[in-house]
Amino acid sequence: MGATIIEKIIRRNTGLPEVKAGDIVTVQVDRVMIHDIFIPFVADKFEEMGFTRLWDPDKVVLIYDHLVPASQVDDTRHFRVGNAFAEKYGMTHVHRSDGICHQLMPEAGYVKPGNVVFGTDSHTTTYGCVGAFSSGIGYTEMAGILGTGTLWIRIPPTIRVNINGTLPENVTSKDVILRLIGDLGADGATYQALEFAGDTIESMSLASRMTMANMAIEGGAKCALFTPDEKTAEFCGISLTEAETSLVGDPDAEYVRVLNYRAEDFVPVMACPSQVDNIHPVAELAGTKIDQVFIGSCTNGRLEDLMCAARILKGKKVAPFVKLIVTPASRKIYREALANGTMKTLQEAGAIITHPGCGLCCGRTGGILTDGERVVATNNRNFLGRMGTSKVEIYLASPATAAVCAIAGEIVVP
């Protein structure tokens, strides 16, 4: 009997060659990520549990992103507590303004194929882009890992998603994952793994795969997995071992569902207010007036996303009544976009460019909206009240769709 990717990762991690979906096992954790919102709670629980040292300070990463730069005086307490915790327990991997956690973890080399990684954030599923098992957990469990280096998990059954063919022009991996979430429903993959395969997936950049892994949680998934390939190796700066290249779902593995898509059938889509699975073709929504456009976040704030927007905005102007807010996902991306002229193009088109961080996506800073306003946004959630008041309408879209909407001042097809 063959195995799914998640079963192979867990078998290697635990040394238990027979374990399969549904089994409960204890995994050895390769890396953890804690962000600024939860570090005070993690610190409290860790000490309440009676630990006096981290199981391995080298495996713990602390990232300030949700609250950077601080917008309320109370936010600064999180940095103070985080800094004190890091110093007390000898942590060296602390990022205070380098970008969004889910961009930094793979970008800075903290996550490798086959790793088992947990973070105090639901979008921790992102690291499946390099073939790592990664998932979000609560702060109590994180405190437990910090002391023991282990966590119990139930091995998830897998939904296999095969996509073959060539995506139409101006259709991106964001349109693919939004459509999939619409088809699955917001709880359609609860407690399950998504495994992506097919030549469309193989031809995608790492950045495009990150977008899809990032949003797996919006279908309820515990993790999303991509087979490591040469692009993964280059991105991670490694040579793939046999164990890593064998992270492929076997033809005779047991899947709970297999979904097959033709890439040519995808069209630009949006998630309409206020459910992530409320998916409609952009064409159906054309003509809807908008007030703001947001291009950024751990979903779509990477260099290829900014360059896609810049290609569309080059020599054009953002509609006069629309605010276009652009937030690179990391400092490195910001630097690269400055160096290759992307930022200049966006800036000349009228974009407001902000420092890398979670800011607007989680409704904390930099572009909050009010009753009756509409925003086209490239991030991952359009929940009520997420980017301002509960009467803001959030339409989730790809960077290509977002850019054309910014010029038109209304929803248009890219």
Added chain:
Amino acid sequence: MSEKFKARVWVLGDDIDTDIIIPTEYLALKTVEDMKPYAFSPLRPELAGQILPGDIIVAGKNFGCGSSREQAPEVIKALGIRCVVAGSFARIFFRNAINNGLLLIENADLHDAVKEGDEVEVEVGVKITAGGRDFPIPSLPDNLLEILNAGGLVKAMRRRNGLE
């Protein structure tokens, strides 16, 4: 030797979400003890007052779906519920329950085979016996049992670290 106990059954349906288990408006109460009277109130306001320590809940599929509030398993435990048997559990609730010391058992068939007030016998990790019929249940690994028996993850870690 596995733990064995007899218990009275309360029967609930599918998709019992965390807002039913403890509505958002009561989350700001100071303690879980204060929240107890309001458990399950959107569905059955009288239920919290009828549950006696040692009773169990038998429900359908997707028990505990919805938000990540840790108060949901905490309030069920505070009511004295010995365990919840359901067809399936939502992921975050499942983890929060174990970490708060609440025993969960997955069984898809028991729900249709019992009625409210029945007495069943639970042999943890082996089977549930109801109306003379045996319903096999999955065994829990030692590490999960250790967390449960300690009364939750914080206490398990304190015990591990020699503090309790």
